[in-house]
Amino acid sequence: MTDDVTLSPAEAIELAKTALMRVGMVEAGATALAGATVDAEMAGKRAVGFAHLTDYLRSLVDGRIVARAEPLLTSPVPAILKCDAMGGVAQHGFSVAHEELVTKAKALGIAIFTAHNSYTTGELGWYVARLAQEGLVAIAATNGPALLAGSGSRQxxxxxxxxxxxxxxxxxxxxxxxxxxxxxxFLKIREAAARGEAIPEGWALDQDGEPTIDPFAAMQGALLAFGGERGANIALMVEVLAAGLTGANWSVDAPDFQAGETSPGAGLFVLALAPQLLADGFSARLAAHVERLSGEYGVHIPGIGRVERQRQAESAGIVLPRQLFDSISSFRRN
Incomplete structure (x- = not known):
């Protein structure tokens, strides 16, 4: 007999929001972060759902997140929205900017949202999914504290x-x-450590720069890029978009998101495009092409099942391990 706790989406949002506000987070920020957390959980992205919410809660208690932060939004030109998260969370700033970002993208054909001075951005797919639901094509990139070795490096x-x-x-x-x-x-490495399981070869190096399958050694060392040098090049490209263009901390300069009293100062870059201004019937053409790729060629199409998984969670509920539920429920301000 399981001791898991099953919550409706509304109950799950209330659990997250209440816990965040209990440790001092401003209501608008708690609402945005709770919504993003539950969205990730319902989509099956549990590593960045309630399991990651505990990082936010600990960071609020320890001071790595400014609990009462209100994002500062500016628009230097019509197509750009810049957000200083003021030591808070990117989800809050994005939620405040969302309606204006969508309006700008649909009117101008393109719009950019950037954020800096924030904690980790959580599930990155949440940002682009919200824009896709508005009929936009979106690309997002984010960085944070250094965890990944670059091409040729062991640190x-x-x-x-x-x-x-x-x-x-x-x-x-x-x-x-x-x-x-x-x-x-990184959160999957941490999950393996919590379960006492080895990690696959090719995932990480230990603190001496040697390959390891020990998750604890990996957390003291460095992750490896997918595809070797090519993956590391993509990481560098993301670093330029997410830290360079936003004015956020470079990853090597970003404080730890799990310890200390200072925000990682992470960056977020989001590009939104209005496809209807570029190609007639874009969404219908893409839907037909996706069906052909998956049906005739057996191609896995990522993200297609997200809406259906969330609908299933609406009826079946969100299942949390009792220990995780109790942990979230127990957070209090010092």
Whole structure:
């Protein structure tokens, strides 16, 4: 008999929001982060769902996240929205800017959102998915504390530096690619350590720069890029977009997101495009092409099942391990 806790999406949002506000987070920020957390959980992205919410809660308690932060938005030119997260979370700034970003993209054909001075951005796919639901094509890039060895190095110089892309289909679904530049996400290494399991070869180096299958040694060393040098080059490209263009900390300069009292100062870059201004019938054409690729050629289309998984979670509920539920429920301000 399981001791898991099953929550409706509304109950899950309330759990997350209440816990965040209990440790001092401003309500608008708690609402945005709770929504993003539950969205990731419902989409099956548990590593960046409630499991990652505990990082936010600890960081609020320890001061790595400024609990009362209100994002500062500026627009130097019509197509650009810049956000200083003020030591808070990127989800808050993006939620505040979302409606204006969509309006600008549809009116101008293109719009850019950047954020800096924030904690980790959570599930990167959440940002582009919200834009795809508005009929936009979107690309997002983010960085954070150094975890990934660069091409030729044995020390971490980049974060996992994920890149996400989403494009709408005419039936309400969307194509969604969300992947790290590393061979795996750091949170999966941490999950393996918690379970006492080895990690696959090719995922990481130990602190001496030697290959390891020990997750604890990996967390003291560096992750490896997928595809070797090519993956490391993508990590560098993401670093330029997410830290260079936003004014955020370079990954080598970003404080630890798990310890200390200082925000990682991470960056987020989001590009939104209005496909209807570029190609007639884009969403219908893409939907037909996706069906052909998956049906005739057996191609796996990432993200297509996200909407259906979320619909299933609406009826079946969100299942949390009792220990995780109790941990989230127990957070209090010092």
């Amino acid at each position: 971490p110089v980049y974060c996992t530096n994920p890149l996400a892309f989403a494009a709408p289909l005419h039936d309400g679904r969307f194509l969604l690619i969300d992947q790290a530049s590393s061979a795996t996400a």
